Amino acid sequence: MPPEGVAFLTAITLVGAFVCMFPVCRALAERIRARADGGVRDELVGMREDLVQEIQQVRHEIAELSERVDFTERLLAKKSQV
Secondary structure, three states, X not given: XXXXXXXXXXXXXXXXXXXXXXXXXXXXXXXXXXXXXXXXXXXXXXXXXXXXXXXXXXXXXXXXXXXXXXXHHHHHHHHHHO
């Protein structure tokens, strides 16, 4: 077989292999991506729950501080009236 024929058959074989393997590689990449996204999603949900809990705690502390300030203001107002 002439060298040009071998080069042509090699090129056709490579193109054919690429065309056949592209969907398989794409499907594998999608599977891997789906697994990675699931792990990230779970981690984000956990972080979100932690943040919500911390925000609720901070709101509670702010409410307590507000009550203390109100109490202090009332005491100071009574002292100034006396």
